[in-house]
Amino acid sequence: MAALFRGSRILILRWNKHVDFSHVSVRSLASKTPVGFIGLGNMGSPMAKNLIKNGYPVIATDAFPESCKELLDLGAQVVDSPAQVAERADRIITMLPSSPNVIEVYTGPNGILKKVKKGTLLVDSSTIDPAVAKEMAVAAEKMGAVYMDAPVSGGVGAASLAKLTFMVGGVEQEYHAAQELLTCMGANAVYCGQVGTGQAAKICNNMLLAIGMIGTAETMNLGIRLGLDPKLLSKVLNMSSGRCWSSDTYNPVPGVMDGVPSANNYQGGFGTTLMAKDLGLAQNTASDTKTAVPLGSLAHQIYRVMCSRGYANKDFSSVFQFLREEEGQ
Amino acid sequence: MAALFRGSRILILRWNKHVDFSHVSVRSLASKTPVGFIGLGNMGSPMAKNLIKNGYPVIATDAFPESCKELLDLGAQVVDSPAQVAERADRIITMLPSSPNVIEVYTGPNGILKKVKKGTLLVDSSTIDPAVAKEMAVAAEKMGAVYMDAPVSGGVGAASLAKLTFMVGGVEQEYHAAQELLTCMGANAVYCGQVGTGQAAKICNNMLLAIGMIGTAETMNLGIRLGLDPKLLSKVLNMSSGRCWSSDTYNPVPGVMDGVPSANNYQGGFGTTLMAKDLGLAQNTASDTKTAVPLGSLAHQIYRVMCSRGYANKDFSSVFQFLREEEGQ
Amino acid sequence: MAALFRGSRILILRWNKHVDFSHVSVRSLASKTPVGFIGLGNMGSPMAKNLIKNGYPVIATDAFPESCKELLDLGAQVVDSPAQVAERADRIITMLPSSPNVIEVYTGPNGILKKVKKGTLLVDSSTIDPAVAKEMAVAAEKMGAVYMDAPVSGGVGAASLAKLTFMVGGVEQEYHAAQELLTCMGANAVYCGQVGTGQAAKICNNMLLAIGMIGTAETMNLGIRLGLDPKLLSKVLNMSSGRCWSSDTYNPVPGVMDGVPSANNYQGGFGTTLMAKDLGLAQNTASDTKTAVPLGSLAHQIYRVMCSRGYANKDFSSVFQFLREEEGQ
Amino acid sequence: MAALFRGSRILILRWNKHVDFSHVSVRSLASKTPVGFIGLGNMGSPMAKNLIKNGYPVIATDAFPESCKELLDLGAQVVDSPAQVAERADRIITMLPSSPNVIEVYTGPNGILKKVKKGTLLVDSSTIDPAVAKEMAVAAEKMGAVYMDAPVSGGVGAASLAKLTFMVGGVEQEYHAAQELLTCMGANAVYCGQVGTGQAAKICNNMLLAIGMIGTAETMNLGIRLGLDPKLLSKVLNMSSGRCWSSDTYNPVPGVMDGVPSANNYQGGFGTTLMAKDLGLAQNTASDTKTAVPLGSLAHQIYRVMCSRGYANKDFSSVFQFLREEEGQ
CATH class of the missing domain: 3.40.50.720 (NAD(P)-binding Rossmann-like Domain)
Structure with missing residues (x-):
């Protein structure tokens, strides 16, 4: 004392x-x-x-x-x-x-x-x-x-x-x-x-977050390929049923929003390795409780592959970049 | 005249x-x-x-x-x-x-x-x-x-x-x-x-909607298995980064919201076959434009399987029910 | 003594x-x-x-x-x-x-x-x-x-x-x-x-087995829809690069082979729950070792859903039946 | 004349x-x-x-x-x-x-x-x-x-x-x-x-081939992480139910077989873009016939992403390399 x-x-x-x-x-x-x-x-x-x-x-x-x-x-x-x-x-x-x-x-x-x-x-x-x-x-x-x-x-x-x-x-x-x-x-x-439900809620949130982020990245990618302006597409999604946190608050497409990692070359934010870790926890608890989580499971795999392809330390919204087929390839 | x-x-x-x-x-x-x-x-x-x-x-x-x-x-x-x-x-x-x-x-x-x-x-x-x-x-x-x-x-x-x-x-x-x-x-x-961008926007929205809905269903399922109350989990998601239209406006878990198909045995709403059709369009345009849409593609497959397992005419939020492992199985 | x-x-x-x-x-x-x-x-x-x-x-x-x-x-x-x-x-x-x-x-x-x-x-x-x-x-x-x-x-x-x-x-x-x-x-x-490599080999084999079985089921299903006779398609696969144990030794389509579970309403054999268990082990070891296993992971999810949809005790080749869209649906 | x-x-x-x-x-x-x-x-x-x-x-x-x-x-x-x-x-x-x-x-x-x-x-x-x-x-x-x-x-x-x-x-x-x-x-x-069944058979074969190849790559990767020698693991798979053309004839792991693209830095063979094209055909026919092909669909997406990440002209067995997490990452 x-x-x-x-x-x-x-x-x-x-x-x-x-x-x-x-x-x-x-x-x-x-x-x-x-x-x-x-x-x-x-x-x-x-x-x-x-x-x-x-x-x-x-x-x-x-x-x-x-x-x-x-x-x-x-x-x-x-x-x-x-x-x-x-x-x-x-x-x-x-x-x-x-x-x-x-x-x-x-x-x-x-x-x-x-x-x-x-x-x-x-x-x-x-x-x-x-x-x-x-x-x-x-x-x-x-x-x-x-x-x-x-x-x-x-x-x-x-x-x-x-x-x-x-x-x-x-x-x-x-x-x-x-x-x-x-x-x-x-x-x-x-x-x-x-005890444990705090962790459960956290894991659940981050699994849905990852799914929403990858889904938003895919959707924005597809829309751009189909001739839509990314800002306009975001606006349409956000006033419709496609709306989610990743589309309206943390958009992964450079140029759509300010002050988010996509506006800063995916620096800062929440790293891909950390997301992969949380998705691993979600996967393990799902296996242990025999819960089917097909999209959560695939999201885990995608972030896992990204870790090995040079995206480990970028913000997890860089999945937009990872999935985009570049010119001339 | x-x-x-x-x-x-x-x-x-x-x-x-x-x-x-x-x-x-x-x-x-x-x-x-x-x-x-x-x-x-x-x-x-x-x-x-x-x-x-x-x-x-x-x-x-x-x-x-x-x-x-x-x-x-x-x-x-x-x-x-x-x-x-x-x-x-x-x-x-x-x-x-x-x-x-x-x-x-x-x-x-x-x-x-x-x-x-x-x-x-x-x-x-x-x-x-x-x-x-x-x-x-x-x-x-x-x-x-x-x-x-x-x-x-x-x-x-x-x-x-x-x-x-x-x-x-x-x-x-x-x-x-x-x-x-x-x-x-x-x-x-x-x-x-x-011309065509209206369709593109629609298809994009519905692809992200399907991903968000299945993701929400998986997440709610996992949370419930881990001991969380579904209403509480929805509240947590909706104030966090897991928030999406399917969690805050059209929750797929019976008992969480009123006035949505999940409150009415998945009657009415937007049928699984219609969602499967729209996801098929998204898939085709993605293939044609060489766009990677891994979650959109898996969402398509899940709704496709649901159509063949008796969910064709239920609202697409019934994926919650489809993925849930029932007691005694 | x-x-x-x-x-x-x-x-x-x-x-x-x-x-x-x-x-x-x-x-x-x-x-x-x-x-x-x-x-x-x-x-x-x-x-x-x-x-x-x-x-x-x-x-x-x-x-x-x-x-x-x-x-x-x-x-x-x-x-x-x-x-x-x-x-x-x-x-x-x-x-x-x-x-x-x-x-x-x-x-x-x-x-x-x-x-x-x-x-x-x-x-x-x-x-x-x-x-x-x-x-x-x-x-x-x-x-x-x-x-x-x-x-x-x-x-x-x-x-x-x-x-x-x-x-x-x-x-x-x-x-x-x-x-x-x-x-x-x-x-x-x-x-x-x-120590542990025996388990590793077993888990690896069964993961690839599950992937091959689901893949064979999907392929046979698609071929039949496209107008191919299942026996003929099996023959073509088995003389080509699609050949695998599930196509040439344990074909999941009723009528293609004798003496396998698909010839006996998927009774006997290796149950879907056991396969789901082994795939859960594969998934956990993959998460622990940070190994990307996208198809293995999805195979796990498919067998997990099958367990909840009444296929728990059928042979794991019943995935052919699970994936098939029935008439009139 | x-x-x-x-x-x-x-x-x-x-x-x-x-x-x-x-x-x-x-x-x-x-x-x-x-x-x-x-x-x-x-x-x-x-x-x-x-x-x-x-x-x-x-x-x-x-x-x-x-x-x-x-x-x-x-x-x-x-x-x-x-x-x-x-x-x-x-x-x-x-x-x-x-x-x-x-x-x-x-x-x-x-x-x-x-x-x-x-x-x-x-x-x-x-x-x-x-x-x-x-x-x-x-x-x-x-x-x-x-x-x-x-x-x-x-x-x-x-x-x-x-x-x-x-x-x-x-x-x-x-x-x-x-x-x-x-x-x-x-x-x-x-x-x-x-007419058309020749194409159907070809597409079916290549879809199963892609699934088997990615599955083999994942499995070999996982086994190596778990301490197994790649040649030994291939031998075990090939005498067991994991056996497939990609494991016994065209193994994707450098050092396991001679005379295959994996022995030659994935040069020659069947290019990733060609496989992605064939999987796109499989996907389109599956969508058109309302056939569920979850693994085939995911295989398509994986080869699609590989095309955009520098693997377009490598043999399709290079998926082993694509999925492997490198040291220090």
Whole structure:
């Protein structure tokens, strides 16, 4: 506790130098208990910053210590392992790349569950297999802790602007405790049901997103070949039953919309490898539950092939480019 | 001309008995020239009625004479063949099931082009291969007539309520002449470009619609298997990037929305065979233009299989039911 | 040891009554050490019988004790659990439905590894995820035992006639010890490499088999629609580059071949659910290894839908029937 | 006739210089009537040479006159148009790239049917839409000529060695007259039924071939990822139910077989664009006949995408390379 208090003090001092917190009263800061944050990658780092911005003392760690520097400068306490975070915080957020990382961070030799305090609230915002989420929840419960899954919709931009949407699964009584933190990092939080349903909702959304995006790319391609102007075709689709998020908000055809990756050579946005990963999760859960997902399955294959043909790091809307037959070929 | 005038008079007399035209002044009626209408099926019949309602004398025909009865009662003049329509009207609308019917009605032995007057405006609202539309336009031009393609979005309900959307292809100078008639039968008309682009836009929209619908069905199915409530999942999708017309306006899962075919055992709506037909057109134009449409192609196959497994006459959203693994199997 | 010896004696006595072993000398019987057999289903039962026929004392168990009756009558010693088998035999064959069963039988509370003797050879003929096979091998090695995977090609008929093909993965030095037993139950054994490669080969074969079968069904269907006689079309394919096992050995069209499931209303053979299961394994290993398998993936989906549309228990060649559009639809 | 006789004489003189015809008696040459040949591309040229080799005077033409040079040197009479061929020969073979070329050569302004003599036998070895073949047959019949479709299996190599297989559709009574010529150019001819069934058989074969090839490529790729040696995996497949022409005769994995395109950087063989064309025909006939061909359809899409990603001129077995995820991606 002494250490934590000291940590908070350092935090306050540093804030004065680095961030404009003129709107945050010292009184509210003093009353907030520290929050652990594990995983400071492209998404986790801005999320943790938003917790700090909202007055939460943050105790952080990452497999790559250099990822913690920026947060340290903002006043976070940086420790060496998830276990050390668990010793110091009774609410912990995790934001990790994939299922094996989550398993390691929770149940590994220096994992959270090695030192977790009874009653700790564990919120995992990684996108992982719902079955792994359920396993983590069981393991946490054995230690007297509560695990919730809360994957996000929205990318790095939404994380910075605290505009993420969280899809939350877990015991309903604990949802409000989680919500208090999640609303500091996002604009919406939706309670989806028992543990794993947050992941399920995320996976479902991204599968339909991928289908809609590839479908939009095919359709725009076909229309252009048939002599339609891409902007006009988009307009027709968006006022008709072909309308979808990929046609009206994130159009994959260069020149149709501004401010989207297709307007910037498919840089930024949501990478093809990440989409392929999420579709792999959807495929696995579909196989496990014996659910037929023919288009989801084909979408997975298309993004898989794209990864091997040089599109791995482009935004997933680059499927428009991938499918287009070029002149002279 | 005498015959036509007589036709108009009968029309007026009958109107008084059958329809409320209190808002239509006799003056405007008197000034309107007759419009030909060929093809009085589920769609054509309410469309022709809306022309009459707007004060146009209608000269109609159909391969099945009994289809004309209702229109006759409303005052339309019914003739025996497309050629006879062409002798009597200088604006003609056609609404036919498929490409071969269009070819027959335009270029057959008793077809429009056998008797068409110079300067006649021919507007085809059938959904057909854009290549056939182009052929008809060339054939019409040889006779001094103008052909435009103007397929519709919206079903029987929209046709009755004059809420159709028309996608129009053809010479731009003639668009306004067509528009005058189209706005009597629909809420929107979009000029898409040269002849065939109306068909192209229609086909593109329906391909993306089919992809979105199957994708939504798969996604809802998977989510339900993973423990999500269907209404909640729809809500999550609709506030996220998975949103599409099939998820937010025409949800295929019984119980999620009212007033859609899924709420009524997939009766009414847009039949699976019709969707399979439109996807066949999309596939053919894609093959002809060497365009890759992997999801569109698979959607076509899925609707094709559904036609053979008892879903031919159900609404196309019944793909949700088709893909769902039932209990005990 | 006394129990086992007694078991063997009973075995010999019972053999004289039920099976013709006139060609098996008592001398060879006496010299053979007992073999454990776990999993006496449709496949395991005839496989175990063939071991007995070849003079091996068999110590058997199954989750459903009634499955052991026939084997008991043939002289096998029946025990209560995999652990008890492991106490009594130093070569054990397992033949189980799926990965979870294998995990239970090997590592469960009454599993083989609870009582396995050092140096025991464990041969698993189940078709499971290669990753699970590797896990079992590691677990076995910790106990000083050797695990090999040896899934089979060929169905119940081949199992009865000892005509199975085994695809074997594991330490090469142990292969010959396994081969001695496998050749009693099959016509071929192929050494494929390290642990898991037997499963890999099996999964690969069945994925290509499914693709070839669906492809053959589609092709025959299309040819028949185009006016070709099915027997003639099969002949043409089989002398050309379209030739495959499904066209020349197991044709899915009724009337083309005798003695195959398509000649018997798709009864018998290899059930659609089993194929769907194997394709699920292929899909999972493909996702895990980031391998693009578009046709394999679609084949999986097709068999998955068939399971839900009443084809679960028909032979997998019934996809011909599933895809065929019936008259009047 | 004088012209033809002169042609034949030149033919004989030239033969003595260029080709070894020591086994061909002058007597038989004298008795053979000339054969027309239209379309001297990669396939047509060696086919026409084989007719000459078998003693048939050949009267040839091609849209690109330079294509005729080699044949001219071998003694063929070269004329300017299909119509001129039709004036001089009463048996004519055509070998053209696609449906529009066939329509032009038969029914165009300088087409065969402009000058065809009654009773002429027209044999089209192009691979085209069966519906176009039927139209040509009707048009030929009106002129008193007989049209048969006889597309080939086997590539340029088989054409040179007279090892092609012909699949023949048309009136059965005329089959023997066609067979006499076809057996000079190929090893097999199969009578398939009425006009169009030769094309149907060809299209069906190539659709199944494409499915088998992509399936083999996926399977080999997956197996290699799972640690199997490609040669060993091929051996296992070829002795099991995964066996197909693409696995045992034309394996797509470099290093598995000699003398196939995969051993030569996918040079030579059957190009991806040609396969995409044939799959487009299969798709169109399937759409027209309302036949579900899900794998055939996806195969079409895959080859279509390959055409746009730089594989257009590689052998179609290069799909193995296309689907493989490279290191570091």
